Structure formats: structure tokens, C-alpha cells
Amino acid sequence: MRLVTFVADDHPDRQHLGALLDDDSAVLDLTAAAPEDDALRTMQSLIDSGADGLDRARTQCALRPERALVPRDAVRLLAPLPRPLRIRDCGLFVAHAAAALRELARRQAAEAADPDAEFERLMASGRFDLNPLFYERVLYYTCDHLSVSGPEDEIEVPAGAKELDYELEFAAVLGRTARDVDPSAAREHIFGYTVFNDWSARDLQIALMRTGVGPGEGKDFDGSNALGPCIVTSDELPDPYDLTMTARVNGEEWSRGRTDGMQHSFEDAVVHFSRGRSIHAGEVMASGTVPSGTAFDLGKRLRDGDVVELEVDGIGVLRNRVRIPGGHGGGPNGSGRGRS
Template sequence: MKLVTFETGAERKLGALVGDDRVLDLAAAAADPAFASMQALIEAGERALDRARGLAAQQPDRAILPLSGVRLLAPLPRPIRLRDCSLFLAHMEKALAKWAQSLAEAEPDPKAALEALMATGKYSLKQIFRDQVIYYNGDHLAVSGPGQDIVWPSYSEWMDYELEWACVIGPGGHDIKAADAAKHIFGYTIFNDWSARDVQLPVMDANLGPGEGKDFAAGNGLGPCIVTPDELPDPYALTMTARVNGEEWSRGSTSTMHHSFEDAVVQFSREKPLHAGEVIGSGTVLSGCGFELGRRLADGDLVELEIEHIGVLANRVVRR
């Protein structure tokens, strides 16, 4: 199934996409508390999901709406938790090298400066990134959805996107084993980790996290839907692309992940609970951001992230 959260009038509702142009209002199709919201459905478990599948197959006329007549929101408008990880390591390697290069270019002898910077080891990927899942906690209250304008913070001049995807946790758990980890994934969605580069880089240069460079209103884009695992032939073989004003900037594949979402599930449940409705971001695929490409977004640019079998997450960036 492809599950969505949508608005019609003043109501926020849970739905399932039917074909390319219709949505099933699950609460209108059946009186079930599990259909009150996406979080309620996730918490209700497999029984509720099976009932939703049955209703989507029946397509009762009373509950079918034209997709053009509703407004899609982030599928989980307020996740109970949001962590973004470094599961794609090739991006990290290239971004670190690009960072060093940008610093060196400001010096009188860029070549010598670059060699000196790289010799410090600060701009090379540390082994710990290969050994375990490295992550930071994102703001689960600063979530944007499809079609929403991303109003850039006034303290930043460098607007950037990041082409990512995310898994949503279904059944929670504690000390989950690797063999069972896939059973705890409710579904997948597209994730745009919007980044204010001119704010992020100086903070990270102080050996801290990204800070306000990734912590601003609507800075975590999710959507357009959550796709359940049974919809995907192989989640680790999906093409990922990013377009800016219709021009392709980025292309990659989920097959290039060093760590899997299952690895994150195991690690994040170690000696502590993992909860239904948590969102785990993948990190950026190789070439999946303007910083890597030496390109910057401009006021009014339309950014479209597309992942095979999931859909397109489109947003326009606008200056405050």
C-alpha cells in the first residue's frame, strides 16, 4: 500500500492511494480507531493494516476522493522521533574532500593548503562510520510535506537539498535481533534533509554536529507517502533522482548503502526501546546534494526528489 496523510477542508485524514489519481479515505470507508491517523495505524499493527488493504481492494465509492481535490501532507506530520544516519558512506567521503577543497581555495597556495588539511585526517572518513551507524537526532516537530514552500531562514544564504529516503518503524521492540529487524519496518518514504550550508559548516568545523544548519522550521521533508514493504520488489535496488526546475542534478541508488535500515534497527534498540512511528533517515546518496556538485539553489527553485516505487517529493525554496 501507499499510505498518505491528507487535508480536505479543515480535516486531516488518513488515506491510501488508489491508482495515480484517487485516494481512499480510510476513516470514511470504515469506523475503526486505527484509521484516525498514520500514527494510530502504525500502532494498531498488522490486523489494522490488513483491514486497510481489504478496503483499498474494495474501493467503496463513498470513500474515494480525487487526488486533485485534496492536499497531501507529510505522511507522518509529527513523528515521535527522527534520527538521520550516515548509511551512504560514499557521500560522506566526497563531502569531506569537498569541504577541505573549499577551505583550501581561500588560501594563497590552495594546493599546499589542501595537502595540509588532508594530512590532519579531519577530512577523511573515520573507521567508526564503517563499524557502526552514526546519526544525529533531528527535530521531529520541524517536518514539511509535499508541495509545501520551504521558507529559508534569514540567517542563511546557502540553500541546499539532500536526496535521502527513510524507513518508518512499525512494531517497537527492545534488543531486536538482526534476523528479526525487517519485521519492525512499517514502510519507506522520501526524505529531504534541507541544509543551510553556510551555517552548518562553521559549526561542524568546531567538531560539533550540524546545529542550526539542519535545525529550522520545515527543515525535514517527508513524503509524498509511506510505501509498505510488500510494494517493493527489493528496497535496496531503487533508483534515486533529484531535479531542480526540471533539470536532473542527482542520480543514485539505494543499492549503494553501506549500512542497511535493519542495521540501524538493531543498533537503536540495543538496551533501549525502539518505538512505533520512529523515522530513521538514510543520509545522502552519492552526488545527492548541491554541495557535492558545486551548485547552489536559488530563490524560487523547485526541488523534486524521486525514488522508484515511492513517488516524488516536490518543494519550492523561497527566501524569507
């Protein structure tokens, strides 16, 4: 199933759980289809209901009650899981971290009288070498689960920053609460997959990371963790490690990668994070960024009004417009202010 959370145009204050049907042209309102079923009220309640709840949702999709079918263009999709219990952004694509460190060194070197020589000096210093722990362990940082956005939401650069950037990722949503998960059973704990955009205020992030305490407000601001457009249940995506990932800005492709380049798997993360502690149904584990999956990696910058689309095979397109007050639309990095 391709599960969504949405509001109807005539009831914008009432969230419903739904399933995309007919090549995503229609939405089955699962909440309206079975109003007496507590499992079909929200995405979290469906996740908590386990296999039985999913079976009842599939039954409703097969029945397709006419009263609960609405055209896709008559609703507004929200983040499929509007309030995750936790979000961890993991370093599953290790190659991206190495490329990001090189670009960080290049930016710092740009301020020197001889940028090329300074870049070589910085790289030779070892300060921008990738720590071997990235290969040995599943590293992560905890995102603000209260700062979630969804499809078509506008993303505004936070106060004190001028550079907003996308990060091309996807994520696994956990379906079981557990502890000390055996590797052979790890995949059973994944409810489904969604597209994830780890919006980042690069200038603020870089300044704060020089303190050694992490990205701080450079990653955590209103709407900084975008999810969508749906959660595809794991049975519909039998091989999540054979997918193409694409980022477009104003319709122009900027980034492309594949999930087969992950150093660690989501199953590795499930096992690692459950060792001696609990993982919970409704948690989101993001992959980290695919190589070349940011404007920062490419030496480009988003402009005010740019439209960013992240697409992952089998899941869909997560589309947002950026707002950078004082910025300018179009320019050499894009093709205008984007589409509405």
C-alpha cells in the first residue's frame, strides 16, 4: 500500500489516513471507510496495530467503498507521519560524508589568498579525513521530530542564515517496538519507506560545527525534516537497495544516485540501535545523503523561490519551494522561480 496523511479541501483542520489508488490519481479515505476502526484513524495508530491493522486497511482498499474515494487533487497531502516518535538521520551512505568534508575544506580555503594551496594544506592536515568509525558503525544524529514538513510545504531559511540546501535521502519507518533484534529478523521491523529531505542552512551549520558540538540550528528549524509524499509498505518495495534517487531544481536534474551504494543497510541500523535499548514503532531512520545529493556537494546554491523535487523509485516525488528572504529567483543555478 501507498499510505498518506491528508486533509480535505472542505475540512482543512481534520487529518485523515488514506491510501493512494489508481496510479495515485485517487485517495481512499481509510478513516471514513471504517470510522469504527481505531487502527485506521492515523498513521501512527495503523503502525501500532501491526499486521492485523494492515490487513484491515488492505481489505478496505480491495472493497473501495465509493463514499470514501476522493480525487487526489481534492486533498492536500501532509507529511505521512506528521509527528514521528523519533527521527535519526544515519550515515548509511558513507561516501557522501567524505565528499562533504572535501567541500567544507574547499569553502574554508576560498577565504585564503591562495585558495588552491590552502585547500591542499587543509586536506593534508588530516582534519578533513573521514573518521574510520563511519565504516565500522551506524552513526547518526537525532533530528527534531517536531520540525516536520510535507509535500508542497514552503521551506524558509531560519533566522541568521542565507543559504538553504536540500539533502537527497530516503527513510525507513519502523513498525515494531523491540530490543536486541536478531539480524535475521531485522527487516520484519520495517513498516515501510518514504522520501526524506534533510533541509540544511549551510552557512549556519558550518559556523556552528566549528564549535565541535554538531550542526544545531543549521539542521533544526521549522519544517527542516521533510517526509513524503507517502509511506510505501515494505511488502510493496521488496528490494529497497535497488532504487534510483533523483533531485531536480525547477525541473532541472541536479543530483542522481542509487541506493545500492549504501555502506550500511536499514537492517544494520535496526540491529545496532536496538542493542541493549529499545527501538519503537513509528520511529524514522533516514539513510543519510546519497553522494552528490546536495547543492553543497555540487558547488551550487538554491535561490529564493526555487522548487526542489526529490524522487525515489517506487515511492514518489517530494516537492517543496524554498524561501530565502532577500534572495533572488533564477540565476545560473536554476531556471527561474520554479512552478506553482
